[in-house]
Amino acid sequence: MEDLIHLPSSPGKYNAKKFCLEPTSFTVKAEGVSKNSPPDFQKTKLMTRLTYTLDEIEGPFDVSSDGSIKFEEKDGIDYAAVTVQLPGGERVPFLFTIKQLVASGKADSFSGEFLVPSYRGSSFLDPKGRGGSTGYDNAVALPAGGRGDEEELVKENNKSTASSTGKITLSVTKSKPETGEIIGVFESVQPSDTDLGAKTPKDVKIQGIWYAQLDQ
Numbered sequence: 664m665e666d667l668i669h670l671p672s673s674p675g676k677y678n679a680k681k682f683c684l685e686p687t688s689f690t691v692k693a694e695g696v697s698k699n700s701p702p703d704f705q706k707t708k709l710m711t712r713l714t715y716t717l718d719e720i721e722g723p724f725d726v727s728s729d730g731s732i733k734f735e736e737k738d739g740i741d742y743a744a745v746t747v748q749l750p751g752g753e754r755v756p757f758l759f760t761i762k763q764l765v766a767s768g769k770a771d772s773f774s775g776e777f778l779v780p781s782y783r784g785s786s787f788l789d790p791k792g793r794g795g796s797t798g799y800d801n802a803v804a805l806p807a808g809g810r811g812d813e814e815e816l817v818k819e820n821n822k823s824t825a826s827s828t829g830k831i832t833l834s835v836t837k838s839k840p841e842t843g844e845i846i847g848v849f850e851s852v853q854p855s856d857t858d859l860g861a862k863t864p865k866d867v868k869i870q871g872i873w874y875a876q877l878d879q
Contacts, residue, residue, distance in 0.1 A: 674728045677843075677877040682720035682739065684761065684849060686871035689747045691755050691855070693865060704868050707747035707755070715745045715759060724877055732773055736764040744782065747867075757855040757867050758782045761831060774832040781826060782856035827864070829853025833873060843877040 690704040709715070720739030726732050742760035749755060758780060766775035831851035838845045849871055854864035 674726050675879060677724045677726065677879055678721065679724040679734060679875045679877055680721045681718075682722070682736075682873070682875040683716060683718040684720075684871060684873045685716045686759065686869045688868075688870040689745070690868045690870075691747060691749055691865050692868070693749055693753070704866075705749055707749055710746040710748055710754060711744070715743050717741055717743060717759065717761065720761070720875075724875070730769055731767065732770060733767040734764070734773070734775075736761055736777070742780065755855050755865055755867065756782055757853065759869060760829070760853070761851070764831065766831065766833060770835040772832055772834055774830065776828050776830050777853075779827045779829050779853050827854045844874070845877065846872065846874050849873050
């Protein structure tokens with residue numbers, strides 16, 4: 664029962680509500696500024712103001728007698744469009760989310776995978792009027808051959824809104840048994856925007872704090 668010391672509740676089935684995640688750090692895996700340096704997670708400058716937290720998330724939160732826990736994300740403000748800037752000036756947009764998260768483990772570390780939807784919807788039109796479900800099919804003619812960039816042009820013309828996956832690890836650091844409140848820290852790694860399939864996504868690492876209330 665030592666693993667339950669950080670949880671405000673005895674074993675049972677609970678409902679987590681007012682679950683919120685507030686990032687405190689964004690790093691992006693990219694080539695180093697110095698020549699020939701290997702890709703590494705680099706500190707970034709946040710370009711999005713005050714709208715990068717997830718809030719009012721709800722879902723079942725089960726506590727087993729052996730101290731293991733399981734949380735399933737079901738509803739809430741579970742995504743936020745965020746843009747950060749790398750030291751070299753490149754801006755990296757991504758959809759911070761924990762959609763459909765199923766996390767399990769012990770209080771000091773429970774983790775799971777989640778869905779990362781496309782940053783833009785299929786109806787979004789690029790500057791040349793191309794979109795996934797609307798707009799032109801082709802705005803740049805494919806060359807007859809010999810230029811070697813046909814693959815890149817196909818990516819620009821054929822828009823993709825495919826989803827991807829990310830992974831998050833959460834830890835409980837403090838609790839209030841009398842109110843059912845729990846507080847902790849998290850670390851999440853997920854892909855960045857692909858510009859509807861035209862770009863290779865970068866790995867984005869988000870670290871921060873989280874809060875939730877447990878009800879039976």
